[in-house]
Amino acid sequence: MSGMTLTFRGDAGMAVDMSALLPERLAGLTAGEVAGLPLPCGGGVATVGGMFEVSAGDAAEGLLIRPGQAVLHRVGAGMASGRILVEGDAGNHAGAGMSGGLLRIAGNAGDALGGALPGLPLGMRGGLIGVGGSAGDRAAERMRRGIVVVDGPVGAYAAGFMVAGTLAAGDGCGPHPGFGMRRGTLLLGRAQDEAPEGFADGGTRDWLFLHLLRRALEGSGSWFERMGTTRAHRFIGDLAEGGHGEILAVA
Amino acid sequence: MSFHPDILCPFCGLGCGDIGIDRDPSGIAPRPSGCPQADRLFRRSLAVPTDARLGGAAISMDDAIAEAVRLLEASCAPLIAGLAADVDGVLAALSLAERVGATVDHERSDALFRNLSVLRRFGWSVTTLAELRNRCDLVLVVGPDPAAAFPRLWERWVVPEPAFVAGKGRSVVFLGGDPLPETVRCLGGRTETNGMDTGAETDLATLVGRLRTALAGRSRDGDPMAASMAALAARLRSARYAVVVWAAGLFEGPQPDLIVEGLVRLIRTVDGTTRCAGLPLSGADNLIGANQACGWRTGFPLRTGFDGGGPLHDPDRFDWRRRLRDADVTLWISAFRPETPPLATGGSIIMLAPPETTVAREPALFIPVGTPGIDHPGDVFRADSVVALHAGALIDRGLPSVAEVIGRMLAALGRTARTREVAGC
């Protein structure tokens, strides 16, 4: 895609906070200007240019990130508009607190994908996240709106304390899905016979919601588009929260 | 030979103020206190090596300070961790961190953040030890018995007769963990002890969820625990002042702060109609005091660093175990106990610790320091975070305090501020 590219060239394993590098913040800046911006990493602050090779291009047209061996945290966190593509793995808190725009991660995502940054009471409230690989624990935690689609599995506590929105995990999830869920949807690409912990059985049928979701994900290349199903086993909860969230496991 | 009664214990965080200490020319020893930590950690010899060590060889304190300053001044990504010191020691460490651009963290902060992260994003409803002791008629213990980390908890804060509970006294229910044998003995006949029969279910998140479901008046079909959870929910609702006690540092499984959040939500539900509060226990080696001091000095909790723009908090990036990997110099402070964990780092270590400390790997620089409450007076916070206590000195072994050592480093660092521009400097 056209736009700006950031290729990591620092030390392997370096933990970087990417939250300042959003298309809306970098729009209109030259490669030189972006290279001079501060970038929190490890125990201190470096410059973007010290950690990344910055190609010419306008980030408003898209931001391509090549992580290499870095652990990039908070990619797209708080993004309001624009497109970010990660050609590789992302660390924790990718897309946390996002309110709009598109974040695509070709590889795996760490914990708290589309979740909430530490200390904040509210999570993602808009936008679309797509992950080609797997995601860690706490995906879509405290989500209020938006769609997160993960082709692989997600870890423990998926859709924890979710208020609304959709998390779709192509290859199932770890323990305690929907912990504290109030509303919203956790869609699992694996069959589920037993109700997950804290959820009541709501029967199996064709669901209108899944038709709408399929339309929303048209062209995304996600597992859900490929699977093409709209029939699922529905579970309602979290009963502990008095919740009316749903876990839909494809039938 | 002299006997010193009512000595304050600074170690686990319960702040017991009744330790008896015998002192003679060879050192100090505690009278049996009922606590294995006090019994062990108050045993100190008067004759200890007081030399600093550079690569294992003895050097003068002046030279040690100079070497520490040399290392810190040249560092690009320093870490100040361990942070097990009295309040003055922690404040000195914070001043030093600001001067050299270090991040700070306490060795035991993992347990703290399991609770703190919930407080910061959701809120907190808690009580303190004297309220537990006097007003509580139902104790619900969640997870492993906290006495494993706080040995005299039951003896000092639950067994004594409550002042404001009418009738038959109080009950203690254990959910998701069995009381230790000592706990059962201690609580004895005076307190009704009940381990919740949860069958094969041991997962704490599941148990907390089931109890919350029962409190919401719901249950899942075919849940074998439904009846006992409903009964426990009813007991909580009919208690006058229920206290939920937990030691988050002992929780197993991933993302334990989410279990803690479940507990706070549970407490809030019960507190809507009767009184209910939590008593989260964490806090050995003045962990709580270190967090308080960091809070008032920087405005942020532990895991805070100093970039050019002021203090910056990042609980993930500044976790000391993560930082060890990229830190080029680590100042490890551990004044209470003569033991340190393995410190896997590629950088140099400056260690401030009691002279009796055995190290797996000799640090680049070792500076012996005194223990607060033994070698010098110092302030420590109790685990329930409100009460701060002033522990006095018992013996003089010529050991400086952490605050003194760091004060000398600060003086030697000179008056000009160091601006750290770039991490990769």
Add this chain to the structure above:
Amino acid sequence: MLTKLAGGRLFDPANGRHGEVADLWLRDDRIAADPGPGATPDAVHDVTGKVVMAGAIDIHSHIAGGKVNLARLLMGEEHDRHRFAGHACGHDGIGGDRIGGGSGIATPSTHTTGARYIEMGFTAAFEPAMLGSNARHAHLEMSDIPYIDTGGYLVLGNDDFLLDLIATNAGQAAVNDYVAWMLTATQSLAVKVVNPGGINAFKFNARSLDLDEAGPHYGVTPRSVLTTLARAVYELGLPHPLHVHGCNLGVPGNVATTLDTIQAASGLPMHMTHIQFHSYDTAGDRKFSSGAAALAEAVNRTPTLSVDIGQVMFGQTVTASADTMAQRHTAPLAHPRKWLAMDIECDAGCGVVPFRYRDTSYVNALQWAIGLELFLLLDDPWRVFLTTDHPNGAPFTFYPELIRLLMDRDYRLAKLAELHPDAPAHTTLGSIAREYTLAEIAIMTRAAPARILGLADRGHLAPGASADVTVYSDVPDRRAMFERPDLVFKGGRLVVRDGVLVAMAQGCTHVVRPGYDDLIERRIARHFDERLGLPIKHFRIQDAEIRHGAGPQLHPCQRREVP
């Protein structure tokens, strides 16, 4: 060191000066008399045409202790957005030449608190709700705040020991001894009562408690707690009256409670704090209206009463209070949506609720107007104090804006017009013409607070006073004027010049030392052993623990008899 401030206009109401032109001499840390024609000052500042006052004193500001530190933790978003780098300021010796970095506006960290206050020309601020069980923590924080004098008001009136003394008719003498012992052990300056009996009642699940309602368990009314403590304070000879945070804070209709509370004092001195929050009536379809007129009238005709306002200003802040009962009612309105509460050590409690006051909210708009009505309707600037109950009404950094509202009627009316459209009709603020004068501001922010706290050598500019001096440019925009003094001296040292910190200084901690009969200590020791699980010697704070060994500044007490 001899300093001369030449040709300024001195506003020194305690000594009868309201803008007279005169030189002011500082010798070392004290104001000095004119040394005569042969004197050679080390520094001369030409302050011709400028306004010279003593350093300002904030008598009610939550700046140190457990609930403040908890509030910092809860206000993480604000702290992330407002971080301040440390920097050098002058060459005063090792460790003393830098102001540390910090963060926060509503809950600033210690160095930031001191810096923000001294930059506005405040040289003292007092923590009005210090719990005995948390006093050591509060003192540790206070000694980490640079520049300003501090002190703590000890919270009593919900502690089980006191309620037991009252319930068992132990007698006023026993109460007096207990209060005196506690003040001494906790190194406190005054006695504060917060929702008398109410915080304790809440521990027994009472969700409200009226002035004449018997509390659960002890069966003691708030009125009796109030009168017992007011009497203790008077008889012990404490300079500052009982500092009262009354019942029913924030409840519509509570002006009646406040008027009854004034009655209850029956002639004993009493200071009622943040009365704006206690001035609500229930008229109109929203059942929320101003009771300021009635309250101001009652205060005006009761010379034994003093009040501070607790003004609300619009924006994001946090409410932090010992009043767990009131805070439980505020919790559902939290913004951001999170809050915390704590029951504390058979002592009191705390509740912290982040809050945002909006001028588009009818209730908030009226609260703003009510506070200003009270300021403007209260006659005697010697008995009215300028506070926002920091941070409950607004951060203390809003004081210059508040002063402008009091001194500039046009500005005030313009602000009134910006509020929720229904608010102006429900307040008399629009018709009040009064504008505070500089002399009145000087009384309200310097001379009067020093007097009411018994700080004989603060708040004025006579020889012998502490050389805490603030110099302002006299500009029409009073906010700009009070926001940025030209010069600020603390203890004779120039610390602020043109809004910039140029040197470090440390204030002192003020405490009272009333006497008591030692016999009470046996009783208290038993309480500590049996109830609190803590030998009394570990509770007591020694002088050497205050200000890193410097010790407290003591204020003597002269026993009095109730007439």
